Amino acid sequence: MSTPIYHITHIDNLVSILSSGGLIACSQLRQQQVNYTDLAHENIQDRRANKPVADNWFLDVSTNNSQ
Helix, strand or coil, rough: CCCCCCCCCHHHHHHHHHCCCCCCCHHHHHHHHCCCCCCCCHHHHHHHHHCCCCCCCCEECCCCCCC
């Protein structure tokens, strides 16, 4: 059984998301200096940015595999 994934974004971001083929992490958007309309609460984003993530885990949604 598949698990649906939801994402909330500003309508101004839709063209960029579709033209890039999908979502890109906010940190990468900033690094690439891509303009986007951010709806996130800055304090929550800051807290998430400082959370460690296991080195051996990733989710590749393009192939629907997690390793």
